Ligand SMILES: NC(=O)C1=CN([C@@H]2O[C@H](COP(=O)(O)OP(=O)(O)OC[C@H]3O[C@@H](n4cnc5c(N)ncnc54)[C@H](O)[C@@H]3O)[C@@H](O)[C@H]2O)[C@@H](O)CC1
Ligand SMILES: Nc1ncnc2c1ncn2[C@@H]1O[C@H](COP(=O)(O)OP(=O)(O)O)[C@@H](O)[C@H]1O
């Protein structure tokens with residue numbers, strides 16, 4: 001794996017970043033030299049941004065930049081940026097409400113003032129700035145922000161101006177993304193060296209804005225020395241996601257070799273869930289698709305998914321599947337994967353017992369999860385013989401794992417605990433979907449769109465994931481890698497659909513039609529190894 005690819009996947013905690021930095025300094029890199037290098041890269045990036053985006057940053061002779069400077073090296077970086085932008089002709093002003101500063105930061109402040117950059121006592125005096133640089137705190141934030149800094153940050157936020165945060169928005173916990181007291185609401189974040197975990201947590205996203213990484217050549221040996229060869233937390237990136245897709249197909253194959261997926265979904269009340277799950281399964285390219293639904297849904301399903309084998313099952317009085325009635329000579333072991341849950345209602349309780357006893361990979365979603373929670377998540381899953389993937393949103397997660405951490409806060413901790421206790425792969429849905437395997441490795445989906453916050457999007461994911469698992473069954477690819485690929489593909493389809501149709505135009509049915517569009521764009525642009 002090349003440097004760029006590795007760096008794009010690495011995610012670090014504050015402690016890991018500190019340990020990596022210490023190795024660099026122990027190796028002989030002077031602290032001041034590194035600050036000069038890093039801040040030079042930041043200044044270059046800001047200058048390019050200003051030139052690139054003239055609607056957001058209009059050219060004007062009075063264009064003024066306010067720079068917020070903290071007591072540590074985040075403040076030191078900000079002061080070097082202030083000096084560089086000043087020498088490049090920008091009008092800059094500084095706000096640094098700290099009397100105690102680290103030595104290097106103090107030296108840079110003294111020099112900045114000596115060349116004529118004014119350091120203001122009050123942030124109000126920067127009110128006319130067009131852009132702010134946030135260099136108050138980086139990964140060294142230790143406690144909740146208090147006054148007078150809290151008031152200054154709140155004032156800055158009220159101005160609703162463009163703010164570029166250095167490393168991470170000040171006030172965010174580097175690991176959990178929690179707002180500690182108050183936090184800068186940045187429009188852009190330039191993360192330094194390696195992605196900080198907090199920037200990938202849902203609770204941070206209101207403050208992060210558009211995030212990008214500034215690579216300052218941290219040696220790979222230092223990264224591996226602290227994180228090990230197999231990273232504990234990884235961003236899901238395009239290259240790894242594409243590499244687990246079942247492309248290209250071998251020329252000599254047949255439908256059963258390309259995976260047989262069984263979907264179990266729907267009820268008289270929720271027929272749409274069954275349909276969307278089916279369309280998600282179809283978009284995966286799976287060789288054979290069988291869909292078990294209550295008898296009364298059979299004709300609608302056949303009309304919409306003519307290629308699928310629709311299995312009409314006896315119904316309860318309420319219109320849920322009463323029992324699985326598979327075709328003659330078929331039992332659950334004939335399938336390569338099963339996905340079960342969307343639209344079932346809790347009345348389909350008896351069928352869950354049956355699928356849990358099967359020995360093929362199983363995805364549980366929606367009512368499949370609710371029924372599992374009623375049965376007792378952990379004792380029930382302990383009896384499973386084959387891999388299980390649970391795909392809860394935060395509400396379902398709470399029902400499944402009432403004693404674990406809150407899935408709305410440190411989601412990485414929550415999903416990791418859940419996978420360890422249940423011995424399942426757990427995919428916790430959200431703006432930054434998090435996936436954990438029972439061994440404690442976590443995958444985070446770094447890009448998505450709120451266009452997906454819409455009923456039915458999750459059903460599409462269930463079908464898609466089931467279809468990919470069925471196709472991977474003979475390929476020895478870990479279930480968690482396939483799960484990460486499904487999350488990436490699903491989110492990319494949402495992003496592409498939102499670009500073409502706005503965030504309001506991505507209903508779940510439309511989403512299914514964009515799945516293949518993503519592959520057309522990505523596969524063609526990345527490689528010529530795929531044949532069509
Ligand atoms: N050596 C370098 O030049 C490099 C610097 N980097 C920068 O250095 C930063 C880390 O620097 P530091 O370790 O100095 O940490 P910070 O600059 O994030 O802040 C630490 C300082 O803030 C004080 N502090 C913490 N919480 C506070 C609170 N709530 N209220 C008031 N004061 C508080 C601490 O006592 C300490 O003095 C990174 O985020 C990054 O910006 C690195 O990214 C790259 C290498
Ligand atoms: N704000 C958001 N940003 C990005 N993706 C989101 C957001 N909100 C929801 N999603 C995604 O949309 C899907 C919603 O699934 P789910 O809650 O199960 O809905 P449903 O059951 O209605 O299908 C998940 O894949 C989730 O990650």
Ligand SMILES: [K+]
Nearest residue numbers: 134137168170
């Ligand atoms: K900052």
